Amino acid sequence: MDLAYSPEEEEFRARLREWLAKALPTLPPKPSPDDWPGRRAYDLGWQRMLHDAGYAGLHWPVDAGGQGATPTRQLIFLEETENAGAPYVGANFVGLLHAGPTIAAEGTPGQRARWLPPVLRGEEVWCQGFSEPDAGSDLAALRTRACRDGDDYVVTGSKIWTSHAEVADWCELLVRTDPDAPKHRGITWLALPMDAPGITVRPLRTLAGSAEFAEVFLDEVRVPVANRVGDENDGWRVTMVTLSFERGTAFVGEVVACRRVLGELARTARENGRWDDPVLRRRLGRLNAEFRALWRLTQWNVSEAEASGGVPGVGGSVFKLRYSHARQELYDAAADVLGPDCLDLDREWTLDRLSSLSYTIAAGTSQIQRNIVAERILGLPKGR
Amino acid sequence: MRFRLTEDQRALRDGVRGLLTRRFDREALWAAVAAPGLDRVLWRELGAAGFFALRLPEADGGVGLGLPEAVLAFEEAGRVLLPGPLVATHLAAGAVPGAATGETVVAAVDGGLVEWLAEADVVRGEAAGAVPLRSVDPLTPLHRVAAVGSPDSVAVLLTAAEQLGTATRACELAVQHARTREQFGQPIGAFQAVKHLCAEMLVRAETARAAVYAAAVTTDPVDIAAARLLADEAAVHGTRDCLQVHGGMGFTWESEVHLHLKRAWVRSQRGSANTESEEILAADLAG
Numbered sequence A: 001m002d003l004a005y006s007p008e009e010e011e012f013r014a015r016l017r018e019w020l021a022k023a024l025p026t027l028p029p030k031p032s033p034d035d036w037p038g039r040r041a042y043d044l045g046w047q048r049m050l051h052d053a054g055y056a057g058l059h060w061p062v063d064a065g066g067q068g069a070t071p072t073r074q075l076i077f078l079e080e081t082e083n084a085g086a087p088y089v090g091a092n093f094v095g096l097l098h099a100g101p102t103i104a105a106e107g108t109p110g111q112r113a114r115w116l117p118p119v120l121r122g123e124e125v126w127c128q129g130f131s132e133p134d135a136g137s138d139l140a141a142l143r144t145r146a147c148r149d150g151d152d153y154v155v156t157g158s159k160i161w162t163s164h165a166e167v168a169d170w171c172e173l174l175v176r177t178d179p180d181a182p183k184h185r186g187i188t189w190l191a192l193p194m195d196a197p198g199i200t201v202r203p204l205r206t207l208a209g210s211a212e213f214a215e216v217f218l219d220e221v222r223v224p225v226a227n228r229v230g231d232e233n234d235g236w237r238v239t240m241v242t243l244s245f246e247r248g249t250a251f252v253g254e255v256v257a258c259r260r261v262l263g264e265l266a267r268t269a270r271e272n273g274r275w276d277d278p279v280l281r282r283r284l285g286r287l288n289a290e291f292r293a294l295w296r297l298t299q300w301n302v303s304e305a306e307a308s309g310g311v312p313g314v315g316g317s318v319f320k321l322r323y324s325h326a327r328q329e330l331y332d333a334a335a336d337v338l339g340p341d342c343l344d345l346d347r348e349w350t351l352d353r354l355s356s357l358s359y360t361i362a363a364g365t366s367q368i369q370r371n372i373v374a375e376r377i378l379g380l381p382k383g384r
Numbered sequence B: 001m002r003f004r005l006t007e008d009q010r011a012l013r014d015g016v017r018g019l020l021t022r023r024f025d026r027e028a029l030w031a032a033v034a035a036p037g038l039d040r041v042l043w044r045e046l047g048a049a050g051f052f053a054l055r056l057p058e059a060d061g062g063v064g065l066g067l068p069e070a071v072l073a074f075e076e077a078g079r080v081l082l083p084g085p086l087v088a089t090h091l092a093a094g095a096v097p098g099a100a101t102g103e104t105v106v107a108a109v110d111g112g113l114v115e116w117l118a119e120a121d122v123v124r125g126e127a128a129g130a131v132p133l134r135s136v137d138p139l140t141p142l143h144r145v146a147a148v149g150s151p152d153s154v155a156v157l158l159t160a161a162e163q164l165g166t167a168t169r170a171c172e173l174a175v176q177h178a179r180t181r182e183q184f185g186q187p188i189g190a191f192q193a194v195k196h197l198c199a200e201m202l203v204r205a206e207t208a209r210a211a212v213y214a215a216a217v218t219t220d221p222v223d224i225a226a227a228r229l230l231a232d233e234a235a236v237h238g239t240r241d242c243l244q245v246h247g248g249m250g251f252t253w254e255s256e257v258h259l260h261l262k263r264a265w266v267r268s269q270r271g272s273a274n275t276e277s278e279e280i281l282a283a284d285l286a287g
């Protein structure tokens, strides 16, 4: 058990810090939260800067244009960028964390050459078209239909909760190609160009008031067969590759951020006198224990992933469960620190408290995570 | 950074587990419950195996290992409910003659209590006027004392390691039972309400594990306070959930579940109050 970083890792950290100190002041002003085209441009611009400095696709394999960095370096990268106040992955999330790694793992050389470099260079945005109105937790029940017609698939159906759909160039789309096969065996993974005729995107307003996700309607949209990654009807397996990436190191930066927020909460509480309330103070103390442990759990999972050759393990589900609830508790505590001001939408923590509510739902609800932990880690039987 | 067990640490853990399953199996556990008292032969065997001298330098006749290794050994002790003043004797190695080898049994004042006072050869701390309690845990005789004693941070961490062992064991017992006990024509572990109890037990145990192991590496008092809080929670809450999964069987004397639960309660009284650990962590935020 060793928490110390190697000299090479420390040097990587030092060089990154140096670069961040120079690069961040050159960023344009942050766009307003509702300006989605502006946010797209900002996020892509940041990705371009990372690319030019040699930090793009750190965790991607070298033959996919990435750096093939160890999970530990990826951890250092996420820790340092967060500490320096660098932009979030934002609109690049699906490209860098789901679609990209899937194409890297399952795509043909031609597909990799077409789709991966633009993600790394910050030129193209991807979204994820998995969920449907009748297929959420039960994702394999999806019904969006794709029928073969010559060199195309003709796709009809609808997707929902598609984050960044309005500003995306591509969508990693799951479709049903064999309605007669058992539900996991009739699914196919397609790269859908978002400007294809027959696509309608209708923004959905979140409880925070913003249009962060959308409904996507597909009416006889033609997608070239060449856009299929993996075999026809093998899309479920292809998808599982992506989901394990999602639960890997996706939250590293956020844990760092939560620890900073906790410090700010303590400072605010001291200023407004709430710190004198021992119940509140100790609650913040407990949250400190919680987020320290989550940081260590991250380091543990990263070390395990490194030992197993970079594959994110089931530890991700344990982490996501604990973290998503801890985040909600953090912002509940923030509300108690703020008192009546916690109802003011102009307070950063009010919006953060609202958005924390999605953490136990998105990317697999807490109930589904518990099923995964119980069945895949503990080996409990599936219910009838 | 390699925050995982080394080959040597795995071997050490497996070695301790092997020794304890050989020497303190279910039969021995129930024999100890039936006839309370310290098994001096076992104590010396623990001494010979290096349990108490683990962190003592080799030059002083110790094993020369560190806190991470001690944490692994105490986790194993916690798993099997090994009785006796393990932490006090371990901490006395090198300071009290015979403690390292298991010849001398050492007890200590901790949190207003002394465990195993009557059986100990040496008692550290202000134990004058100690009054026996009718201990809730059949495997831990207790005396009440006026002095609280200032909590030793290594003692707090080793206790957290024992709690971690209990939390892990409670999860295993619950899962074992949930896989075999059938109701409504299926294993109760197929019911989500049961499944989710078990999943949360694992989540609490694994989060505590990360905190306990990290504190063993850093020895930072704030990390130790965090480890303690999370390990107490994982053990106390976990044993209660384990009881719930066992149904009526969990409320019986003959099921070992209550032994784990009661030991978790005893250990959670060691060190300073939980609220003080919370204050340490709060002060760290404000600092």
Ligand SMILES: Cc1cc2nc3c(=O)[nH]c(=O)nc-3n(C[C@H](O)[C@H](O)[C@H](O)COP(=O)(O)OP(=O)(O)OC[C@H]3O[C@@H](n4cnc5c(N)ncnc54)[C@H](O)[C@@H]3O)c2cc1C
Residues within 6 Å of the ligand: A127, A128, A129, A130, A131, A132, A133, A135, A136, A137, A138, A160, A161, A162, A163, A164, A213, A358, A361, A362, A363, A364, A365, A366, A367, A368, A371, B192
């Ligand atoms: C902010 C946000 C962004 C998102 N972005 C995307 C995106 O970009 N692309 C995309 O494809 N999807 C996205 N999603 C969708 C997300 O993956 C789904 O919301 C999620 O999988 C749950 O599906 P659902 O909403 O249909 O809820 P349901 O599946 O209907 O669940 C409703 C409730 O029932 C419970 N439940 C369901 N099944 C079980 C079961 N077997 N056992 C126990 N309880 C169960 C759930 O836990 C939940 O509490 C996003 C969601 C959010 C909130």
